[in-house]
Amino acid sequence: MFEYPSAAKSTPRLRAVQNPELDAFRAECAAVDATLGGVPSDAWTRTALGSWTLAELVAHLIRQVTRLTAYADEPVQDEAPAVDRFGYYRYDHAAMAPGVAARAVQEARKVDAETLPALFAESWRDAADLAADLPGDRLITTIRGALRADEYLATRVLEVTIHHLDLRAALDLPPKPTPEAGALVMALLEGMLDGPRPRNLGRVRFLLTASGRIPSDDPRFPLVS
Numbered sequence: 001m002f003e004y005p006s007a008a009k010s011t012p013r014l015r016a017v018q019n020p021e022l023d024a025f026r027a028e029c030a031a032v033d034a035t036l037g038g039v040p041s042d043a044w045t046r047t048a049l050g051s052w053t054l055a056e057l058v059a060h061l062i063r064q065v066t067r068l069t070a071y072a073d074e075p076v077q078d079e080a081p082a083v084d085r086f087g088y089y090r091y092d093h094a095a096m097a098p099g100v101a102a103r104a105v106q107e108a109r110k111v112d113a114e115t116l117p118a119l120f121a122e123s124w125r126d127a128a129d130l131a132a133d134l135p136g137d138r139l140i141t142t143i144r145g146a147l148r149a150d151e152y153l154a155t156r157v158l159e160v161t162i163h164h165l166d167l168r169a170a171l172d173l174p175p176k177p178t179p180e181a182g183a184l185v186m187a188l189l190e191g192m193l194d195g196p197r198p199r200n201l202g203r204v205r206f207l208l209t210a211s212g213r214i215p216s217d218d219p220r221f222p223l224v225s
Contacts, residue, residue, distance in 0.1 A: 020184060021153040022131050028160045028181035029065065029124035035167055036117035044113035048170035049163075052104055057166060058116045059108035060100070064159040065124040067142070068152065072130060074141045082145025085154040086191045091144070093225045127156070154188060158224065161185045162211045165204075169213075175204050182207070192223045 036058065048057040083090075111119065134140075136150035147155075161181045168175055177185070182203050189210040190197050198218060201209055208214040212222030 024180040024184040027178040055113040056108040060104035078146035085151045
């Protein structure tokens with residue numbers, strides 16, 4: 001006797017949408033939340049990165065995660081991406097450094113340092129919610145020209161991950177990127193190299209070396225600052 005196939009057998013299994021950039025962004029930002037939760041009240045004025053205090057470093061972190069929400073509202077004139085996640089970082093870092101540093105100082109002055117952890121938590125969650133609704137190939141306008149949303153989100157993962165290493169160093173904590181973000185950032189930095197990555201560097205040391213946190217005789221470093 002013929003039997004109709006059951007619904008369970010006839011219904012195709014839906015494949016989960018892969019979004020490694022968003023997964024890495026969420027994972028690393030949640031790790032930053034945990035680190036910020038342990039900041040002593042008297043630590044905000046300690047030196048953290050260059051001339052930045054800890055408060056100024058976190059203010060810079062907040063700006064990095066809010067750029068997605070800020071840029072997504074701007075009109076896009078380009079019909080194709082100007083750069084990808086690798087090309088985004090090919091600019092004169094030394095020339096832009098003073099402006100970046102000044103913005104962090106200004107942003108930190110606008111708020112009470114004690115409110116920075118909550119502000120970071122709110123900001124990255126807003127950005128993650130937006131990213132979840134944006135098609136990966138949607139173009140957004142940035143300071144480097146038009147980028148795909150997924151390519152720009154990868155740059156946010158790099159910024160959060162590297163500055164989380166700075167934050168932990170300032171708090172005398174060991175460097176500890178999340179597996180998701182560490183792998184993505186390592187692949188991004190390797191993609192910027194002219195030639196293979198030095199094999200004597202593990203993941204964390206490679207991130208620190210490629211970002212100039214550890215000095216290197218390799219003239220290719222640093223790749224980002």
